[in-house]
Amino acid sequence: MKVSIIIPAYNSHKTIARCIESFLSQDYYSFEIIVVDSSPNDLGSQELENVKDKIQYFKLNKRMFPFEARSYGLNYASGDLIVHTDPDIYAPSSWVNEMVCSYQKHGGIICGGLRNFGNNWLNWGIHITKFDLWLPSEKEKSIPICPSAVMLLSKRLFDELGGFGDSEFMGDTWLSLNAIERRKQITFNPKAWVYHHHISTFSQFLKERYNRAYMFRNLPKCGTYNSLKGLLNLCPRLIKLMLRSFWMCFNARLLATYFLTLPLIFAGHSAWIAGELKFYLKQ
Numbered sequence: 001m002k003v004s005i006i007i008p009a010y011n012s013h014k015t016i017a018r019c020i021e022s023f024l025s026q027d028y029y030s031f032e033i034i035v036v037d038s039s040p041n042d043l044g045s046q047e048l049e050n051v052k053d054k055i056q057y058f059k060l061n062k063r064m065f066p067f068e069a070r071s072y073g074l075n076y077a078s079g080d081l082i083v084h085t086d087p088d089i090y091a092p093s094s095w096v097n098e099m100v101c102s103y104q105k106h107g108g109i110i111c112g113g114l115r116n117f118g119n120n121w122l123n124w125g126i127h128i129t130k131f132d133l134w135l136p137s138e139k140e141k142s143i144p145i146c147p148s149a150v151m152l153l154s155k156r157l158f159d160e161l162g163g164f165g166d167s168e169f170m171g172d173t174w175l176s177l178n179a180i181e182r183r184k185q186i187t188f189n190p191k192a193w194v195y196h197h198h199i200s201t202f203s204q205f206l207k208e209r210y211n212r213a214y215m216f217r218n219l220p221k222c223g224t225y226n227s228l229k230g231l232l233n234l235c236p237r238l239i240k241l242m243l244r245s246f247w248m249c250f251n252a253r254l255l256a257t258y259f260l261t262l263p264l265i266f267a268g269h270s271a272w273i274a275g276e277l278k279f280y281l282k283q
Contacts, residue, residue, distance in 0.1 A: 125264025213275025
């Protein structure tokens, strides 16, 4: 089965070259790479000058948000299977093959694991906060949400589920919820892991957590319109998020890292709760 790897890019010049290099090095027998670049400059294009003949590269003149860009790239995909990923992902050479093997075994949506690239304290705190659910552990399992950084599914299923919907930044959540609603399995394969290279500052990290929480609650399937109930649940929610990160780090043998980055994890989850608070106060 041919695999189409779709990568949206926006001001991704710091990581895009290494990302594409890792995907061009895959040992899978049949794949194509589609990059949709809507950056306001040509830095990303310059970084990929030496590999443009090996990929499909689209430089757009207008800003496209991530899931709009993914859908644009899908129009040019010829593969039976689609991999959605990001320009700050570095994949081992066996990654696509591992994902396809999981698909052949389980069908549905396959989700890979996410490791942090490098050993920077800030990046580790950001990584655990954002991706604790997908830290590589020992067991394959069914999960409720697959991030678009490590997602594989058939083109047919993507269309059946209605794609990414209209969300600018929460399309993967929308797709995952539709999959669960229609009894389509999402399988987490911890052996199919990639590196995620974080380049956000601390303030950018908090702002993103705050905004994404508000967007999450605005999704029709995620919004609880009982404001009082939602407000009363915020403190327990923060505790649950902290305990979830602890448990996921325990399973991934990252407890020492969890405690070292605890202030960052707490700040990130608190920013998420603040975003939910904004949602409930507006009801």
